[in-house]
Amino acid sequence: MSKEGLESLFPMEDISVMGMWELLPHLNKFRVRLKETIEGAILFRPHVVVTVDSKGFSFRLLKQLRARYGWQESNGPLHFHYVAPSFWAWKGGEARLKGLANFVDHILCILPNEEAVCKLNGLDATFVGHPVLEDIVEFNLGKQASPHDLKIEGNSEDFRRKYALSPGAAVISLLPGSRLQEVIRMLSIFSRAFDQLKDSIPELITVIHVASNQHVENYIDGVIHKWPVPAILIPGGHQHLKYDAFSASTIALCTSGTVAMELQLARLPCVVAYRAHILTEWYIQYKAKIPYISLPNILTDSAIIPEALFQACTPTNLASLLMKLMHNKRLQEEQIVAAENVIKLLFPSERIINLEEQMEWKFPNFTPSMIASSTILSHVKS
Structure with a gap:
């Protein structure tokens, strides 16, 4: 949306908070931003309202817009919400879908099982594919995606040459998160884990991937000088x-x-970690109906990716899991094979075939964003 010229009313970081009790200090800011967004939408008088994830914010927005205008389906804007509520993750989760049809006209789903369940609960829905698939087109400069090339191969030699890495350097990529609160919490744990690894893995190099969030960038810039092993910031x-x-x-x-x-x-291959406020962790453990937190494990219903969650997310445990994965080629290969299946599950190949047959125009590629856009435009046209 930003690339197409849309400008945000406020920085997205203002509402980028996860958790239950983590939200409390930000509630007043959320109320202010919600009011600003409602007023902005009313002034704009849109034909279509598209909300993206952030259900606590988005659903309040859609409810209040419909209430403020008293819009009827015949003459009011259509409401689309991108990313279905994760009903599959929580006890009594399908109850979260009840009543959504009162203020959401169409759900754009990113997981293959969500469309059918949404429809069973009276919601129009379309499986558009997982947004991570956008990376394929961006990386390959417009090459059309297909189920046969759903993979991105970077250039290892260029990277090692660019950063003058020795042939024997052991490189571990580190992705600490995109929200400031989680980066602050996780990076300290990760730092202590790498402190334990540095004597066991010769020439250990950490590549830290920094999210496009100014608060996160500033924080990492301020603490990186204390990192226990050589680090490269991306x-x-x-x-x-x-x-x-x-x-x-x-x-x-x-x-x-x-x-x-x-x-x-x-x-x-990777290890997935997560910590939160202790009350948030308790709530998740009480309400969750699935034993995994990472989507690849959820989709395959197996612990193919090691997870260190909540109280088990300690520096010692992380160091142990990383050492085991680093030196076990069989475990690495199992993750690689599973990844092939996971990505294919997230690619809406049947939807693309139908679109190619029905559309009056052709897109250069059928990415999730293109499928979502065509779904919205088709509804507006009809």
């Missing part, structure tokens, strides 16, 4: 450099999130 928004770094890495360590799917695209 700024956000540099797709080729990021995947070149993945290619040059043997394994990765990441905070749970979308980055786990980027590692799947690169076929880079």
Whole structure:
């Protein structure tokens, strides 16, 4: 959206907070931003309202817009929400879909099982594919994606040459998160884990991937001088450099999130970690109905990717998991094979075939964003 010229009313970092109790200090800011957004939408008088994830914010926005205008389906804007509520993750999760049809006209789903369940609960829905697949087109400069080339191969030699890495350097990619609160929490744990690894892995190099978040960038710049091993910082928004770094890495360590799917695209074996406020952790453990937190494990229903969660996310445990993965080729290969299947699950090949047959115009590629856009435009046209 930014590339197409849309400008945000406020920095997205203002509402980029995860957790239950972590939200409390930010509630007043959220109320202010929500009011600003509602007023902005009313002034703009859109034909279509598209909300993206952030359900707590987005659903309040859609409810209040519909209430403020009293819009009817015949003459009001259509409401689209991108990313279905994660009903599959929580006890009684399908109840979260009840009543959504009152203020959401269409759900754009990123997982293959979500469309059918949404429709069973009275919601129009379309499976558009996981947004991580956008990276394929951006990396390959417009090459059409297909189920046969759903992989990104960076240039390991270029990366090693660029940063003058020795042939014997052991490179681990580190992805600490995209939100400041999680980066502060996770980076200290990761630092102590690498402090334990530095004597066991000769020539250990950490490549730290920094999210495109000014608060995160400033924080990492301020603490990197204390990092226990040599580190290379990769700024956000540099797709080729990021995947070149993945290619040059043997394994990765990441905070749970979308980055786990980027590692799947690169076929880079990893360990997933997550800590939160103790009350948030308790709530998740009480309400969750699945034993995994990373999407590859959820989709395959197996612990193919090692996870260090909550109280188990300690420097010692992380160091042990990384050592084991670093020196076990069989475990690495198992993750690589599983990644092939996971990415294919997230690619809406049947949807693309249908679009190619039905569309009056052709797109250069059928990425999730293009499928989502065509779905919205088709509804508006009809």
